[in-house]
Amino acid sequence: MPAPISRRKGEEQVVSIRVHQLTKSFRTRSKQEGLTGSWRALWKPEWRQVPAIRDISFLMERGEALGFIGPNGAGKSTTIKILCGILHPDAGTAEVLGHVPWQDRQQLCYEIGSVFGQRPQLWYHLPPVDSFHVYGAIYGLDRDATRRRVDFLVDVFELQHLLHTPVRKLSLGQRMRCEVAVSLLHAPKLLLLDEPSIGLDIVAKQRIRDTIRYMRDEEGVGVLLTSHDAGDIEALCNRVIVISDGQLIFDDTMDELKRRHLTAKQVNVRYLEEGERSLPMAGVETVAAGRYGMQIRFDPRTVGVDAVISGLHGLGSMVDITISDPDLEDIIGTIYAENALDPDAA
Amino acid sequence: MERKRGLGFVGALWRVNLLSAMEYRVPFIMQLGGMMLNNVIYFAFWVLFFDRFEEVQGWTLRDMMLLFAVVASGLGLAMMLFGNCRAIARIVAAGDLDRYLALPRPVLLHVLASRSSVPSMGDFVFGLIWFVLAGDVTAAHALRFLLAVVLSACTFTASLVLANSLVFWLRRSELLADHFLNAMITFSLYPGTLFNGAARVFLFTVVPAGLTGALPVEMLRDFDAATLGWLCAGTAVLAAFALLAFQIGLRRYESGSAIVVRI
Numbered sequence: 001m002p003a004p005i006s007r008r009k010g011e012e013q014v015v016s017i018r019v020h021q022l023t024k025s026f027r028t029r030s031k032q033e034g035l036t037g038s039w040r041a042l043w044k045p046e047w048r049q050v051p052a053i054r055d056i057s058f059l060m061e062r063g064e065a066l067g068f069i070g071p072n073g074a075g076k077s078t079t080i081k082i083l084c085g086i087l088h089p090d091a092g093t094a095e096v097l098g099h100v101p102w103q104d105r106q107q108l109c110y111e112i113g114s115v116f117g118q119r120p121q122l123w124y125h126l127p128p129v130d131s132f133h134v135y136g137a138i139y140g141l142d143r144d145a146t147r148r149r150v151d152f153l154v155d156v157f158e159l160q161h162l163l164h165t166p167v168r169k170l171s172l173g174q175r176m177r178c179e180v181a182v183s184l185l186h187a188p189k190l191l192l193l194d195e196p197s198i199g200l201d202i203v204a205k206q207r208i209r210d211t212i213r214y215m216r217d218e219e220g221v222g223v224l225l226t227s228h229d230a231g232d233i234e235a236l237c238n239r240v241i242v243i244s245d246g247q248l249i250f251d252d253t254m255d256e257l258k259r260r261h262l263t264a265k266q267v268n269v270r271y272l273e274e275g276e277r278s279l280p281m282a283g284v285e286t287v288a289a290g291r292y293g294m295q296i297r298f299d300p301r302t303v304g305v306d307a308v309i310s311g312l313h314g315l316g317s318m319v320d321i322t323i324s325d326p327d328l329e330d331i332i333g334t335i336y337a338e339n340a341l342d343p344d345a346a
Numbered sequence: 347m348e349r350k351r352g353l354g355f356v357g358a359l360w361r362v363n364l365l366s367a368m369e370y371r372v373p374f375i376m377q378l379g380g381m382m383l384n385n386v387i388y389f390a391f392w393v394l395f396f397d398r399f400e401e402v403q404g405w406t407l408r409d410m411m412l413l414f415a416v417v418a419s420g421l422g423l424a425m426m427l428f429g430n431c432r433a434i435a436r437i438v439a440a441g442d443l444d445r446y447l448a449l450p451r452p453v454l455l456h457v458l459a460s461r462s463s464v465p466s467m468g469d470f471v472f473g474l475i476w477f478v479l480a481g482d483v484t485a486a487h488a489l490r491f492l493l494a495v496v497l498s499a500c501t502f503t504a505s506l507v508l509a510n511s512l513v514f515w516l517r518r519s520e521l522l523a524d525h526f527l528n529a530m531i532t533f534s535l536y537p538g539t540l541f542n543g544a545a546r547v548f549l550f551t552v553v554p555a556g557l558t559g560a561l562p563v564e565m566l567r568d569f570d571a572a573t574l575g576w577l578c579a580g581t582a583v584l585a586a587f588a589l590l591a592f593q594i595g596l597r598r599y600e601s602g603s604a605i606v607v608r609i
Binding site: 026081084085086087088105106107108109110114116119121123125126130131133134136137138139140141166186 | 349351352354355357358359361362365366369370442443444445447448449450451452456597599600601
């Protein structure tokens with residue numbers, strides 16, 4: 001086992017998650033394709049260890065909102081499951097709110113809330129209010145305390161008209177709002193969210209983000225959010241960890257992520273007259289071109305913004321122009337590219 | 347926030363299971379009545395049998411009624427209160443244990459109490475009716491019957507937990523667990539005196555159906571402390587093995603990413 005993590009004085013008060021060289025792999029049977037492969041595997045199975053996470057280390061402060069981003073199969077869910085006490089790691093150490101999750105799971109669960117986007121907690125055939133009361137009992141709250149907390153959450157999450165409707169009749173977005181609300185029933189200090197916006201449309205995603213942000217700001221709930229949607233991370237987190245192929249490849253603030261990797265500006269321009277246009281300048285890349293406009297990308301460290309604007313101005317009478325930073329999706333793509341990783345590998 | 351750490355949550359789970367089952371009124375009533383009718387039809391075979399033969403190695407039709415009463419009520423009680431004991435292998439294989447591990451309660455108890463089977467309520471009621479129809483409904487006899495049912499329910503639960511826990515090592519053992527339950531029910535419903543020697547050892551170890559049917563009925567027929575002692579000891583040993591197997595197996599749990607809703 002690796003050496004325990006050294007702690008500074010008073011660190012217990014400010015650190016909510018401490019992870020050191022966490023490693024986990026799964027034993028998987030490999031099989032050749034087809035019936036012959038299945039027959040062979042039946043009598044002579046071949047096993048291999050598939051690493052899920054490798055030597056991951058990070059700290060998370062109390063009340064912090066930390067985003068865990070990476071493609072499918074990167075190890076995000078495995079990490080969050082270890083931190084909830086669901087899985088045991090092969091090596092490494094971890095502490096969540098002072099508890100070793102896989103040794104002190106029950107005590108830890110009173111202090112954290114968790115939402116797994118792919119694993120609903122609410123009873124499918126019953127209205128959410130019944131599930132709220134069961135979870136109140138599971139968390140050891142008396143009926144009055146549960147009722148008071150439910151009233152508060154119903155207000156914050158605007159669940160008034162959903163509370164008595166069977167879950168099966170709710171939309172995915174409405175259901176997920178109820179899922180997040182039930183995870184906050186016992187006033188946890190830390191919320192672990194694994195893909196809470198999976199499958200939601202943009203409006204539903206925005207409502208989930210708003211309510212999580214409200215609870216983070218009003219109740220000081222720490223948030224550890226895993227998602228492959230960069231928008232979730234950008235909206236909720238001030239720090240981001242990028243993980244791919246089980247390894248941590250970036251760990252810093254959102255601002256630092258943008259400063260280091262936001263090396264391009266994107267320009268959308270629209271002209272009054274129809275025509276074919278191009279801007280043949282070194283360091284300028286045409287992303288898309290149409291009859292009335294174009295989209296270009298350039299690196300402001302090598303090409304001046306004023307030179308690009310002058311060049312575009314020389315191509316005709318402009319009616320509209322916007323200069324923007326690329327989406328976080330693009331930045332993450334750049335990080336994968338720098339680490340020679342395939343973002344679709346899963 | 348002040349918290350109660352007792353077992354009150356189990357009552358809340360049973361309540362919500364009942365609410366969930368009663369959400370669909372007609373299927374609820376049909377399943378309940380259907381299971382009772384099924385048991386009556388099954389018992390009709392023994393009525394025809396004892397019409398031709400007065401007894402089978404000391405067992406009469408009344409003993410068979412008591413046997414059906416104990417097994418039906420015992421199995422019914424187990425499935426009503428701990429309905430997931432037959433579904434642990436499926437839950438583990440689907441990675442659905444995550445939802446229980448993410449909550450602050452003992453995993454096995456939480457899993458077991460999270461499901462109540464509606465048809466089993468029919469089994470339970472059938473058993474009570476059959477006990478009354480068998481006659482001799484004195485307070486002492488009813489108390490012994492209740493004890494026999496509780497012990498039978500504990501044995502059913504423990505042996506199913508044990509069989510289902512094999513999933514932690516085999517990874518897929520749902521069918522095996524189903525066959526085990528069928529074997530338990532089938533062997534429970536034969537007169538205890540039919541089996542001797544190796545078969546009797548088999549029925550008190552590998553498939554402990556002797557503890558769910560024959561021995562409780564022997565206790566009802568001629569009550570003595572030794573039989574009750576054996577019954578309690580057998581149930582306790584099975585429960586200890588079941589708990590141990592589940593706890594050791596839990597360390598091997600690997601989760602999963604299947605999408606499962608909570609019914």
